[in-house]
Amino acid sequence: MASPEEDDVMDEFMDKFKAQKYEGAFKEDTWEEEFDKIPIFLKKAPTEIDPEKNPDLACLQSILFDADRSPEEQAKSYKDEGNDYFKEKNYKKAIISYTEGLNMKSTNLDLNAILYTNRAAAQFHLGNHCSALNDVIAARKLKANHLKAILRGALCHLEMKHFTEAITWCDEGLEIDPKEKSLLETRARADKLERAKQRDERKEKLKEKREQAERLAVIKAIKERKIKLFPKPSNVMNDDIAMSDSLNELSLDERGFENVPGGKVRLDDNGRLIWPVLFLYPEYGQTDFIAAFHEESRFIDHLIVMFGDELPPWDLERKYHASNLELYFEDEETRQIYQVDTESTLLHALQQSRYFVKAGTPAFILFAKQSSFCLNYLSHKKVHRAR
Secondary structure (H helix, E strand, O other), rough: OOOOHHHHHHHHHHHHHHHHOOOOOOOOHHHHHHHHHHHHHOOOOOOOOOOOHHHHHHHHHHHHHOOOOOHHHHHHOOOOHHHHHHHOHHHHHHHHHHHHHOOOOOOHHHHHHHHHHHHHHHHHHHHHHHHHHHHHHHHHOOOOHHHHHHHHHHHHHHHOOHEEEEEEHHHHHHHHHHHHOOHHHHHHHHHHHHHHHHHHHHHHHHHHHHHHHHHHHHHHHHOOOOEEEEOOOOOOOOOHHHHHHOOOOHHHHHEEEEEEEOOOOOEEEOEEEEEEEEEEEEEOOEEEEEEEEEEOOHHHHHHHHHHOOOOOOOOOOOOOOOOEEEEEEEEEOOOEEEEEEEOOOOOHOOOOOOOOOHHHHEEEEEEOOHHHHHHHHHOOOOEEEEE
């Protein structure tokens, strides 16, 4: 039992304690924030730990990853740290933590399989599907029946559009657990996508086959009409292929007609050729493009439409009337000029002995009759009359 003197001393101490302010106390208005900064109560670990600024946290980290602890204990700590980063969606940091865990070389195969699978999940969320797949393959080498690794591998194959492989991985997982919902859903999705892929491939093959047949039919029609191409096909053994290459030597995109429909020679329902035709006006540096010029159509019929009541804005002298135009083509080999009657058909012009179709697009030059530009231009050329 305390003496009166001892009671007096205790009372004096308590009075002094009550009057003295505790310097480390939480502030009334910010106590929750200060409480969250205590290492053991942290909800989110800082990205970088500075021992000088966070000595308590640095001490706690050193305890967690003490070199004196077993590799398995350290690996598990890194796994837990990686899981925390993963929950925060800081996948890059999570990958680093899982990698450090694997570097501990723990003999616990199940733990290592989990580290590989978790790292694969982080890689997957970063879009690194190939790296994620490598990790789940490594996980399955350690634990073949690890369902999470199998599901993650199936998802990786799905993202990489390897639908057959995704189905195979799902089937392997369903052998372990036939009722695993995620595997069933992933397999159904992969199967649907694989069927769509096969259907698209069949359509593409049929389309290629149809286009090839159409190309061969066009080439046959060109041969029958004795129309010549430039450059001339040089490989007799593969004459059809060479002609096809010549027809497609230059795309219309290079001539500025990328939005023009029907920019390739084709056959109509009656087996007649329809050509894309280019008209050149050297006097003004202008061009006209007709996407579908029937081989039996006359030049004058198109010119009447092109130069009817409304003349082109570049014809400042108003001299480019349909009845006042002269039509020419240039021999691609000799560079000599040949005049074509505007009353003739396109086929008649293409069958001229010195006409060569270049890049699958017949081209013709137009001048206003007896214009000073026309006379000057032709004065430097050798002009022939097409038959």
